[in-house]
Amino acid sequence: MSDITMPRLNSNDADYTLVEWVVGDGAEVAAGDTLAVIETSKAVSDLEAAEDGVLQTRVAAGQRCAPGVVIGRLLSAEEYADAGRAVEAGKSRAEADTSAVVVTGPARRLMELHGVSEEQVRALGRQLVQRSDVEALVAEAAEAAEVTEVTEVTEAAEVVPLSAVQCAVAANVAVSHREIPAAFTVMKVYSDALLAARDAAAERDGTFLGVTEFLVGAVARRHAEFPLFFSRLVDGESVVLSDRARVGVTVDVGRGLYLPVVRDAETLSLAEIASVLMGFRVKAMRGRFEPEDLDASNIAVTLHTEPDLVQAMPIIFPGHVCALSLCSVQQEVQLLPDGAVHQRSFFNLGVSYDHRVVNGWDAARFLRAVKEELEIAPEQTGTGRQQNRSERRVRTYDKQ
Numbered sequence: 391m392s393d394i395t396m397p398r399l400n401s402n403d404a405d406y407t408l409v410e411w412v413v414g415d416g417a418e419v420a421a422g423d424t425l426a427v428i429e430t431s432k433a434v435s436d437l438e439a440a441e442d443g444v445l446q447t448r449v450a451a452g453q454r455c456a457p458g459v460v461i462g463r464l465l466s467a468e469e470y471a472d473a474g475r476a477v478e479a480g481k482s483r484a485e486a487d488t489s490a491v492v493v494t495g496p497a498r499r500l501m502e503l504h505g506v507s508e509e510q511v512r513a514l515g516r517q518l519v520q521r522s523d524v525e526a527l528v529a530e531a532a533e534a535a536e537v538t539e540v541t542e543v544t545e546a547a548e549v550v551p552l553s554a555v556q557c558a559v560a561a562n563v564a565v566s567h568r569e570i571p572a573a574f575t576v577m578k579v580y581s582d583a584l585l586a587a588r589d590a591a592a593e594r595d596g597t598f599l600g601v602t603e604f605l606v607g608a609v610a611r612r613h614a615e616f617p618l619f620f621s622r623l624v625d626g627e628s629v630v631l632s633d634r635a636r637v638g639v640t641v642d643v644g645r646g647l648y649l650p651v652v653r654d655a656e657t658l659s660l661a662e663i664a665s666v667l668m669g670f671r672v673k674a675m676r677g678r679f680e681p682e683d684l685d686a687s688n689i690a691v692t693l694h695t696e697p698d699l700v701q702a703m704p705i706i707f708p709g710h711v712c713a714l715s716l717c718s719v720q721q722e723v724q725l726l727p728d729g730a731v732h733q734r735s736f737f738n739l740g741v742s743y744d745h746r747v748v749n750g751w752d753a754a755r756f757l758r759a760v761k762e763e764l765e766i767a768p769e770q771t772g773t774g775r776q777q778n779r780s781e782r783r784v785r786t787y788d789k790q
Contacts, residue, residue, distance in 0.1 A: 392441060392464045398457035399430050399681040403558055404495025405456040406430050408449055415447045416470065425462070426451075431558030431646075433679040444470040453518060454494045496521040499561065504528045555646025566705040574703045575750060576740035577757040580765050581719055585735060591660070601737065602639065603663045605716055606691060608763045610635035610655035616756050618747055619712050620688045629711070629747055638687030638707070639667060641674045648674050649707065651687040691716060704742050711747045712756075715740040 396406060409427040413419055419439045426437040439445075443464030455461055491512055493501070497519050501511065506527055511519045514527075552560065566572075584604055591597040613620050613635035620636075621629040635656060638649040650670040655663055673679045690713035694702035697718055704713040717738045724732045739760065743753050 391466070391469050392443070393460045394425065394437070394439075394462040394464060396455045396457050396459045396461055397428070397435075397437065399428065399433065399435055400685050403430050404498070404561065405454045407454050407554070408451055408461060409434070410451045411445075411447055411462075412436075413445055415445060417445050418467075419443065419445055419464070429554070430681070431554045433681050433684060435681055439464060446470060449518065454496070454520060455518070456492065456495065459492050491517060491519060493519045494521065495561070496557065497524045499564070500524045500528070504531075553646055555648070559647050562708055563705055565708045569708070570706045571745045572706050572742045573745045573750060573753070574740060574742050575753045575757060576701055576715075576738050577754070577761055578736050579739050579761045581735045581737055583766060584764055585719070597661045597664065599660055599664055601695070601716060601719065602667065602691070602693060603660050604764055605714070605739075605760070606637050606639060606652055606655050606663050606667075607658065607660065608760045609689065609691060609714065610637050610652075611763070612756060612759055613656065615759060616752070618752070619743070619756055621711055621747065622688065622709055623711065623744060623747055626746070632688045636686055636688050638690045638710075639670070640690070640692045641667075641670050643671060643674045645674060645677055648679060648684065649687060649690060650674075650679060650683045651685065690714065694718070701738050701740065703740060706742050706744055710744075712741055712743040712753075714760075715742070 396408070399406060407429045409429045411426050412424045419425065419442065421439055421441045423439045424436045425439050425445065428435050428437050441464060444467055446463045446465055447461070448463065449455055449459070449461040491508075493511060497511075500506070500521055501524055504524070506524055510527055511524065514523055516523060581601065584601065588599045588601075588604075591599055613632075617631050618629065620632045622632070623629050634654065637652045637655050639652060641648045641650060648670070650673070652658075652663060652666050658666070670679075670683070673683065687707075688710065690704065690707055690710055692702070692704040692713055692715050694715055695718045699718045700720060702715040702717055704715045706713050715738075717740075719735050719737045721733055721735055724734055726732050739757060741753050741757055748756075
């Protein structure tokens with residue numbers, strides 16, 4: 391006998407939905423066969439059998455479960471028959487074990503919000519407590535106390551549930567604002583050279599680039615110089631440093647916010663980064679990200695490039711130390727020393743940072759380093775030059 395547990399598919403969700411069992415209870419399966427379909431807030435994955443056996447399901451399709459929860463078992467034919475007899479005799483392990491109560495993430499958050507105790511949910515007599523169960527407890531308590539809500543929902547009002555993607559975003563936002571003491575710094579970046587390089591690439595070989603591609607590469611190349619910006623806080627006194635930059639980039643095509651990860655961006659060409667990001671946009675439109683697309687980012691670039699957006703303060707995603715915000719390109723006029731008027735383009739680049747790990751002086755240095763690279767025409771910044779400049783800064787950082 392072996393347990394089938396809900397796997398951990400990403401670091402964003404507290405629990406996942408068991409969409410369906412592909413094979414039914416009592417079916418004989420072989421190792422590698424698909425048993426079930428699991429849906430996170432941002433991807434759908436197949437769950438495969440680890441060995442041969444007879445499937446015994448323990449959680450019904452449509453339920454949400456946290457990683458590690460036993461959702462089924464693989465038994466021998468004899469074990470499955472014994473289990474069936476135990477159920478009929480009222481000796482099922484699930485029925486006997488009344489102390490094991492699993493509370494889903496949304497239910498747990500609602501309990502904290504409304505002060506619902508563990509004893510109250512245990513009294514329900516359920517092994518799996520979901521958000522709807524806690525909502526029923528809250529409603530009963532409100533009715534008993536004759537509580538009148540300040541904002542009432544009339545019968546004529548339309549109540550629209552949030553999507554699973556937006557619920558995951560909401561959970562991350564709540565954790566970020568509750569647990570991370572964030573600070574914010576913004577810097578102006580002049581973009582004439584960058585935009586000229588973009589236009590030249592399109593004319594030369596048909597490569598279509600945006601400011602995002604340049605920014606992702608520039609941020610990744612700051613990893614060695616500013617390791618704390620790519621770290622993860624584990625307690626109040628220490629962080630875990632990452633071996634390399636894994637840049638998460640926000641993608642939103644109207645179906646919810648995703649944060650897929652560009653890996654090894656410091657080694658990729660601008661065209662390769664553009665190809666990766668285009669692939670992410672296609673997956674976002676189809677809603678078919680793979681778990682590995684969304685896992686293990688250690689810094690975020692958030693895009694706010696709608697026309698006239700000049701500044702945005704991004705949240706710091708749980709598990710990150712900082713997040714950058716890229717705003718739309720603007721125009722300004724400059725008065726030259728000879729009295730002539732010159733028009734130039736710029737955008738505002740911001741960084742939100744966990745003040746427990748990073749201080750304002752380092753945030754300004756980080757933005758300055760990214761700004762310097764972006765303001766130099768890419769044709770003039772070969773890999774060797776970038777690497778040498780980074781090494782000089784690392785030595786300076788160590789001395790400080």
